Amino acid sequence: MSTFPLDVAHLLAGGMVLVSFMLLYQLNVFALHAVVLSASVAWQAYVQNAPHLYVPAAIALVLKGIIIPVALHRVVIRLGIHRGIETVVGIGPTLLLGVGLTALSMVVMLKAAETADPLAREDLAFALSILLLGLLMMVTRRNAVSQIVGFMSIENGLILAATAARGMPLVVEISVAFSVLVAFIVIGVFLFRIRERFDSVELQALDEFRGERR
């Protein structure tokens, strides 16, 4: 068997990890993350000969690649949030942590999934590192928009994992449907209400209204 399909899958999944790293220091590449995901899922659909996987690929492209980034962009402008990334930890240390997490997920997954076929195994390893990088982003960022972006990059990682697990029933469609729902809830309900009440979407402002100060 030629290793070509495997190589392309690697390239795309590795590209997602790269974009995850870029997300750590600027938010604007979020759409790119979704586009690479879409390409990766479409490639899996082609390689596995599973046409139903084109559906999540299309959804990722249209919704996460175009609609949500545009909506988020408008929210940012309307709320007048400054565009810089407010960090808890500096960008340098965060990137180093990210490298550490990626190495960790490679070590863990490649060893744990030794018996699985190589395509699934390495995509799972990549997916885990995307997931951990997303978590890292949510932990080290203060403002609500970057947390939403962090959460969506976690979802992208999960979709990559789910498509790599050959023949996985049900979950691809459902997880996509849920990411739609989650996106709507986040953007519609929270941001606008938080705007209504706080004139800010910075979580530190929220922290001041805690029920109990510790």
Next chain:
Amino acid sequence: MNLSFEPLTAVLVIPAVTAAVLALLPSYWVAARLNVLATFVTLIAAVLLLFDRPPPGGYLFVDDLNNAFIVLTTFVAFTTSVFSASYIAHELEIGRLTPNHLRFYHAMYQTLMFAMNLGLIANNIGLMWVAVELATLTTVLMVGIYRTHEALEAAWKYFILGSVGIALALFGTILVYMAARPVIGEGADAMVWTMLIKNASSFSPELLNVAFVFLLLGYGTKVGLAPLHAWLPDAHAEGPTPISAVLSGLLLNVALYALLRFKMLLAVNPAALASGPLMVTMGLVSVVFAAFMLYRRRDIKRMFAYSSIEHMGIIVFAFGMGGPIANFAGLLHMTMHSLTKSAIFFAVGHIAQAKGTQKIADMGGLTETNPVLGWGLVLGVVAIAGLPPLGIFMSEFLLVSSTFARQPLLGILLVAGLLIGFGALFLRLNSIAFGEPRGASAEAKASYVPMFTHLALVLAAGVYLPPQMVTWFQNVAKLLG
């Protein structure tokens, strides 16, 4: 459709249909009654499942374990809906909620019931995950319903932490599928729990181990285990009190149930890591941590939220210890905790309404100003603290004695945690229930029936457990291994 023949579909269809109807119904008075009626019919369907159990299907199934959970869930859901009817009438009167909010609230209440029932009877681990996610989203919306600063912060925190937890759980679920695929084959069968448990002994143990770590962290967030609990006190304190009761009494259990299902998978595979010690550690940390946190609480609902963390810790500890006696104790404790904690929240809800605040400093002498509520709370706290002859004493006694027989050191830590929590609860109870009356004291238009029904059941279970129930729980304990 004839309900008596299809109880399995009924526990899903009734809440789903009612949710749709309630979303359209403008009158809150009718909606509250319909809510009670629907939860009651669901309860009947759940009890019928005990007698008429359909064979496992591809998506749904019932066995002794989830039947215990589902009867408990539907029962507490029913009594909470009765409490909720009188609670929201007061909220409407003082203008904290509008009729539009209530339409939304009732629809969400039934959606939550649907999601929890689906999570409990799902035979497909993907479907179970979806149900838990749906339950999380509905409760997020309900926690934020008052739209105050605090409520929004609580909802946001719950949403972020809950979603991250749920994302980790999905990754774990995918890994379980990966482990199952080489053995069972591609497709839907490799996610069906009854198929998984049959073949789990030949799964790749490394994949199962990694999967379990993710599942423990993921569903553990929803259970409220100690390092992952940060959402829980806020969500309990800021949402409407019926939701606090349902969160503490039911939703935590559903997440725990999901965790138990995966623990059973690992137990079948001899080469996989022992899940017990992990669960024991997290449980014990939660107990001790929450016990200390109980001391500095100034908000009454927040205090009982920490008490929920403590008790979920005890339950996870019990299931982590494993074996027939500890499992039995864990199961009994779970039932008793659900009943007692929701009874306490029923009392607390009316108390907060009568006093117009949730601050402990502004409450005092409740047994004088509102004797029924005051003594109800005293009884509830006596029960939750684990004094004899109430039900929680029995389960804690069983757990502590079996732990001392097997791991005396763990037993000492557990008892220390229990005693510290005990002290904190009575310290606060003393200032709330006795002494000079403090703060405003309006008459509470309360419905006492749900609260005292729960407390009576807890007392009855402490004095005498029917033998049928004992054999049932023993069977479940055996199932859990």
